Amino acid sequence: MSEMTLPFAPARETAATSYLGEGHTLTSWLLTTDHKRIAILYALSITVFFFIGGIVVGLVRLELISPTGWFMTSDEYNRAFSIHGIVMVWFFLVPSIPATMGNFILPMMIGAPDVAFPRLNLLSWYLYVIGAAFTVYVLLSGGVDTGWTFYPPFSTGYSNSNVIPAAVGVFVVGFSSIATGVNFLATVHMLRAPGMTWFRLPLFAWSMYTVSMVMVLATPVLAMSLLLISAERFFGFPIFDATIGGDPLLFQHIFWFYSHPAVYIMILPAMGVVSEVFACFARRRVFGYSFMVFALLVIAVVGFMVWGHHMFVAGQSPFANLVFSFLSFMVAVPSAIKVFNWTATLYRGQIGLEAPMLYALGFVGLFTIGGLTGLFLASVPIDIAATDSYFVVAHFHFIMVGGSVSAFMAGIHYWWPKVTGRLYNEFAAQCAAITMFIGFNLTFMPQFVMGWLGMPRRYHLYPDVFQIWHVLSSGGAAVLAVAYLLPLGYLGWSLIGGQRAGDNPWAATGLEWQTPSPPPRQNFLHPPRVTSEPYAYHEFGRAREQDGETSISGQGDVS
Amino acid sequence: MKLAEFTTAASDYASHVDTLFALLSIISGAVVALVTALIVIFLIRYHRGSRAPRGETPERVDREIEIGWTVATFFTFLFLFWWAASDQLTALALPKDELEVHVVAKQWMWRIQHPSGVREINELHVPAHSNVRLVMTSQDVIHDLYLPTMRLKQDVLPDRYTYLSFNATKTGIFHLTCAEFCGTDHSVMAGRLVVVTPEEYARWTSAQPEGDDLAHQGEKLFRSLGCSGCHAPGSTVHAPDLHGLYGAAVQLADGRTVTADEAYLRDCILLPDKNRVAGFPPLMPNFSGSVTPGQVVQLVAYIKSLTTQSTGTTQGVAR
Numbered sequence: 001m002s003e004m005t006l007p008f009a010p011a012r013e014t015a016a017t018s019y020l021g022e023g024h025t026l027t028s029w030l031l032t033t034d035h036k037r038i039a040i041l042y043a044l045s046i047t048v049f050f051f052i053g054g055i056v057v058g059l060v061r062l063e064l065i066s067p068t069g070w071f072m073t074s075d076e077y078n079r080a081f082s083i084h085g086i087v088m089v090w091f092f093l094v095p096s097i098p099a100t101m102g103n104f105i106l107p108m109m110i111g112a113p114d115v116a117f118p119r120l121n122l123l124s125w126y127l128y129v130i131g132a133a134f135t136v137y138v139l140l141s142g143g144v145d146t147g148w149t150f151y152p153p154f155s156t157g158y159s160n161s162n163v164i165p166a167a168v169g170v171f172v173v174g175f176s177s178i179a180t181g182v183n184f185l186a187t188v189h190m191l192r193a194p195g196m197t198w199f200r201l202p203l204f205a206w207s208m209y210t211v212s213m214v215m216v217l218a219t220p221v222l223a224m225s226l227l228l229i230s231a232e233r234f235f236g237f238p239i240f241d242a243t244i245g246g247d248p249l250l251f252q253h254i255f256w257f258y259s260h261p262a263v264y265i266m267i268l269p270a271m272g273v274v275s276e277v278f279a280c281f282a283r284r285r286v287f288g289y290s291f292m293v294f295a296l297l298v299i300a301v302v303g304f305m306v307w308g309h310h311m312f313v314a315g316q317s318p319f320a321n322l323v324f325s326f327l328s329f330m331v332a333v334p335s336a337i338k339v340f341n342w343t344a345t346l347y348r349g350q351i352g353l354e355a356p357m358l359y360a361l362g363f364v365g366l367f368t369i370g371g372l373t374g375l376f377l378a379s380v381p382i383d384i385a386a387t388d389s390y391f392v393v394a395h396f397h398f399i400m401v402g403g404s405v406s407a408f409m410a411g412i413h414y415w416w417p418k419v420t421g422r423l424y425n426e427f428a429a430q431c432a433a434i435t436m437f438i439g440f441n442l443t444f445m446p447q448f449v450m451g452w453l454g455m456p457r458r459y460h461l462y463p464d465v466f467q468i469w470h471v472l473s474s475g476g477a478a479v480l481a482v483a484y485l486l487p488l489g490y491l492g493w494s495l496i497g498g499q500r501a502g503d504n505p506w507a508a509t510g511l512e513w514q515t516p517s518p519p520p521r522q523n524f525l526h527p528p529r530v531t532s533e534p535y536a537y538h539e540f541g542r543a544r545e546q547d548g549e550t551s552i553s554g555q556g557d558v559s
Numbered sequence: 560m561k562l563a564e565f566t567t568a569a570s571d572y573a574s575h576v577d578t579l580f581a582l583l584s585i586i587s588g589a590v591v592a593l594v595t596a597l598i599v600i601f602l603i604r605y606h607r608g609s610r611a612p613r614g615e616t617p618e619r620v621d622r623e624i625e626i627g628w629t630v631a632t633f634f635t636f637l638f639l640f641w642w643a644a645s646d647q648l649t650a651l652a653l654p655k656d657e658l659e660v661h662v663v664a665k666q667w668m669w670r671i672q673h674p675s676g677v678r679e680i681n682e683l684h685v686p687a688h689s690n691v692r693l694v695m696t697s698q699d700v701i702h703d704l705y706l707p708t709m710r711l712k713q714d715v716l717p718d719r720y721t722y723l724s725f726n727a728t729k730t731g732i733f734h735l736t737c738a739e740f741c742g743t744d745h746s747v748m749a750g751r752l753v754v755v756t757p758e759e760y761a762r763w764t765s766a767q768p769e770g771d772d773l774a775h776q777g778e779k780l781f782r783s784l785g786c787s788g789c790h791a792p793g794s795t796v797h798a799p800d801l802h803g804l805y806g807a808a809v810q811l812a813d814g815r816t817v818t819a820d821e822a823y824l825r826d827c828i829l830l831p832d833k834n835r836v837a838g839f840p841p842l843m844p845n846f847s848g849s850v851t852p853g854q855v856v857q858l859v860a861y862i863k864s865l866t867t868q869s870t871g872t873t874q875g876v877a878r
Contacts, residue, residue: 154700325643365591
């Protein structure tokens with residue numbers, strides 16, 4: 001594969017041949033079926049929602065500095081944390097890596113000119129926009145106060161807020177996940193380049209494949225649960241209302257049957273990104289490739305059987321609790337294996353600490369802590385004490401923000417030169433990565449402590465003994481805000497003043513690097529052919545050295 | 560407010576939970592330390608351009624390492640599951656001689672009623688070293704009674720009973736609060752758990768102005784609502800006799816056999832068509848809307864008292 005990189009000299013990457021030069025009108029973007037342009041559309045939209053969700057939670061953290069509150073009413077507070085959850089889960093995290101990097105990179109990674117159904121791909125973005133419009137309407141018309149979980153009978157009979165528009169927004173955006181999932185499954189099955197066998201797929205492609213399975217199988221269940229909520233709230237259908245024979249726990253079963261796999265929708269792509277980045281910046285084959293593949297598959301399958309661990313105190317049978325507890329411990333095994341494998345990938349590597357690697361290392365640390373605290377919550381007695389407290393809040397933020405967002409940033413920085421053809425300022429990016437790691441820990445470590453001490457979640461006013469932890473957490477959130485704003489600056493600047501990246505600035509393996517940056521409309525100038533397993537970094541490095549080039553020089557190497 | 564109102568381990572069970580928490584913290588700390596140490600060592604030793612020897616490791620060794628840590632992780636997790644599960648199963652074993660306290664939750668307060676008939680709001684008095692069983696229901700949305708010092712929490716559901724049992728070993732005033740988001744004032748739906756010595760509890764109960772205990776209040780209600788017209792032993796209407804009913808197995812018209820517990824009795828009053836008893840015509844009127852959850856508690860307490868009085872004489876009553 002290494003020989004294939006050489007024919008593409010930087011001189012040939014002119015704007016005219018790239019996908020960005022295929023038209024500059026608004027319609028050329030809004031009606032495009034190019035997976036790369038759709039990825040950009042998605043990236044812009046989810047960035048907007050990331051900052052909406054971020055600003056809202058910034059207000060929440062500001063309010064929580066005082067135990068008695070100081071600028072919000074309890075209703076406003078409840079609406080703020082609800083919209084934060086809804087926006088961040090469904091309008092940022094679920095589409096984050098699959099809809100942006102998955103869309104852009106997956107077809108290139110397997111050597112395809114586009115996804116299997118390019119128009120379905122565009123439709124999925126429009127569905128996202130329609131769902132997002134409902135959510136913006138909810139935001140502007142006073143919000144929703146049920147939390148992102150929509151538990152009845154509160155949501156169906158007691159809440160005086162925009163429950164139905166919020167549910168419709170999430171319902172619609174769910175179909176965009178399903179469309180993306182179907183598309184990726186078909187793409188991976190049908191469009192692999194000659195020689196790209198299943199066990200030559202890079203782990204990011206595997207992660208997209210497994211996450212698509214989960215999206216396609218789980219999201220319809222979310223749609224069901226929201227439809228039932230709306231039917232009961234709007235038409236009074238007796239589904240969850242116990243006074244007329246309904247079952248309030250039924251909703252929680254249906255909801256978590258989606259929402260636990262949804263956690264894997266958020267973390268599997270992150271695992272894929274981190275595997276790519278580790279291999280590239282350690283110049284090393286990913287340790288235990290086949291185990292990594294099976295771990296992804298096991299997580300995807302067993303992830304469907306653990307939803308009951310959200311309901312240990314809900315009034316479910318104690319024996320059901322035991323079964324769900326056992327399965328939750330088991331689903332942690334493949335996650336642990338992955339952490340060990342990433343660590344072992346570093347062994348005997350040629351490790352560079354460029355920004356993508358710093359983010360990826362941050363991911364491994366935070367994901368490990370998030371995963372281990374998951375074991376606490378899989379133990380029934382500890383879950384009974386800690387559930388619905390800040391311990392749980394900290395735990396899932398370690399996975400979703402510490403894990404998924406770190407990996408999202410790692411991926412953005414890793415593939416940025418490919419997507420835009422430009423290099424960003426490496427030093428600024430490294431600073432942002434380190435700031436993010438510090439800010440994150442400062443925000444969420446105190447939440448573990450106060451959660452175990454007994455601070456319940458979703459509390460506007462709280463006992464003053466917990467104030468110190470809330471103040472620390474809010475301080476961390478301020479640091480985190482800086483870390484999220486920094487990339488807007490240096491990535492934005494790179495578009496104007498960034499150096500040309502060249503085809504393969506990281507000297508990475510993988511088909512996506514064997515084409516100009518930014519890539520042409522059809523992705524490849526010559527149809528690629530795959531002749532070896534992924535991550536052949538040893539041979540790659542040797543080949544470069546023999547050619548007399550400076551071996552593997554990353555930009556701004558800190559050494 | 561003092562932190563001890565949240566953090567004191569006020570029962571043996573709470574101490575067990577704390578031990579498990581400590582065990583998990585130690586194991587997790589060790590794993591984090593191991594992974595961090597390895598990463599840091601590798602970063603230093605194999606930094607790009609360093610002189611450490613590189614080269615491939617044999618594939619067979621790779622595979623053995625992989626299988627090794629997979630198996631080690633699996634058994635560690637299995638051990639942790641076993642520890643946690645055995646803690647939970649021990650806590651499940653039903654204690655005898657319990658003091659049954661009724662809890663009705665509503666937006667945004669806790670109503671407590673003791674077997675002696677004493678009521679309190681947002682305050683729960685219990686005797687130490689006694690098995691206390693809370694029988695809880697909600698009048699509106701889902702709430703959750705959280706007793707931090709007991710390390711216990713249980714959702715409180717509308718139109719259903721859920722239970723929480725504990726045995727406090729430390730006297731004192733502790734926190735009690737709602738842990739399931741229930742609307743505007745969720746965060747102030749809080750109160751106090753007051754654990755006193757059994758003697759003080761007895762004194763406290765007898766000092767309260769309430770006249771009758773729950774069962775007697777229920778008996779009055781039983782007459783005033785007209786239940787006794789059909790369910791009294793000498794009645795001409797063909798309705799089930801309630802003596803010895805509580806805890807007994809009941810054959811239903813649709814072939815199911817259920818145990819007559821609180822939830823069953825409640826359903827019979829509020830949703831009589833749900834569980835029709837075999838051999839009886841569907842005459843029972845529906846009382847949902849005409850009795851409050853508190854009154855249902857009283858009626859159920861009365862029906863239960865009919866069993867305790869007649870245990871000696873009724874046959875086939877299995878508890």
